[in-house]
Each structure stands twice: as C-alpha cells, then as structure tokens.
Amino acid sequence: MTSAFVAATDVLIPATLDEDGRIGATEALSTIKLVKDLGMNPDLRVVGIIPSIVPGGRSTLQDAMAEFLADTYGSLYRDDLVIPRHSVRQQTRFACVPITDAPGREAQALADVYDRILTASGVEA
Structure with missing residues (x-):
C-alpha cells in the first residue's frame, strides 16, 4: 500500500463502521504520515474518511463507530458520503x-x- 501512497496525489480512506474500520483508518493515516514525513510524497493529501459497506439498517455499533470517527477525525470524516452495502x-x-x-x-x-x-x-x- 505504501507504493500507492507514494504515487497518489489524494487519498480517500474507506472505513467500515466497526472495529476493523477504525483500525484501518488509523493505520492508513499512520502510513500516510510516514510517507509524507520521509519525503516520499510530501504533498499527499487526505481528502476524507468515508463510511463504507454500510448496511441499510442502523445499529448501536455503527452509530457509536460513526460518532468515534467523527470525533477523532473531525471534518475528514464524511458522513455525507456513504458507500452502502x-x-x-x-x-x-x-x-x-x-x-x-x-x-x-x-x-x-x-x-x-x-x-x-x-x-x-x-x-x-
């Protein structure tokens, strides 16, 4: 994945609304920071964290995870752009x-x- 970040200009991070999504977003952002800090792509821009593979109904876990991602990543978390399951x-x-x-x-x-x-x-x- 690091080579994709070196070649990219912008990144959208899909995050499922569960623990895997939280971990994935955190790890992706850490890798992006490393790529930028090492000078491999200092202009790389994260344009959003997008809720992904979201089922039709709502659940307490999904609501809690969406709130966590919004609180943690602020305007990077784009709950207006949802990839449905x-x-x-x-x-x-x-x-x-x-x-x-x-x-x-x-x-x-x-x-x-x-x-x-x-x-x-x-x-x-």
Missing part, C-alpha cells in the same frame, strides 16, 4: 469486472455513489 459489489469483485459493467439498479446506484464521492471530494477519476 450492496451484493453487486462482492459479485463484481469475485468476477473481476468493474461495477459499471454489472447490470441492474443496484450496480447503477453504487456507481452513482462512487461518482458522487469523487465529485464531492474533489478527486479526479
């Missing part, structure tokens, strides 16, 4: 095809979410 994401991943190649409303909805995230965060696709 859709089975098409796993299906296309297994089939090694882009979501945009999948048929159906779920695939289109997920592609629209990703487009909105990139547009709102100022990252070019």
Whole structure:
C-alpha cells in the first residue's frame, strides 16, 4: 500500500463502521504520515474518511463507530458520503469486472455513489 501512497496525489480512506474500520483508518493515516514525513510524497493529501459497506439498517455499533470517527477525525470524516452495502459489489469483485459493467439498479446506484464521492471530494477519476 505504501507504493500507492507514494504515487497518489489524494487519498480517500474507506472505513467500515466497526472495529476493523477504525483500525484501518488509523493505520492508513499512520502510513500516510510516514510517507509524507520521509519525503516520499510530501504533498499527499487526505481528502476524507468515508463510511463504507454500510448496511441499510442502523445499529448501536455503527452509530457509536460513526460518532468515534467523527470525533477523532473531525471534518475528514464524511458522513455525507456513504458507500452502502450492496451484493453487486462482492459479485463484481469475485468476477473481476468493474461495477459499471454489472447490470441492474443496484450496480447503477453504487456507481452513482462512487461518482458522487469523487465529485464531492474533489478527486479526479
């Protein structure tokens, strides 16, 4: 992952609303700091931490984790940009095809979410 941070200009960090997401966001930010501090990519910019693979309903754990991420990362945490859990994401991943190649409303909805995230965060696709 470090080589991706060296080559990137901007980073969006997806975080599931559970302990794995909290740990992943923390580790990603630590790695990004290291990459910047070592001069490998001093201009690398974190543009957001995005709630990812969020199921339709709400749970106490999800609410608590969202609150933790918001309190810890402030404006970096973008609860206005949520990647929902859709089975098409796993299906296309297994089939090694882009979501945009999948048929159906779920695939289109997920592609629209990703487009909105990139547009709102100022990252070019």
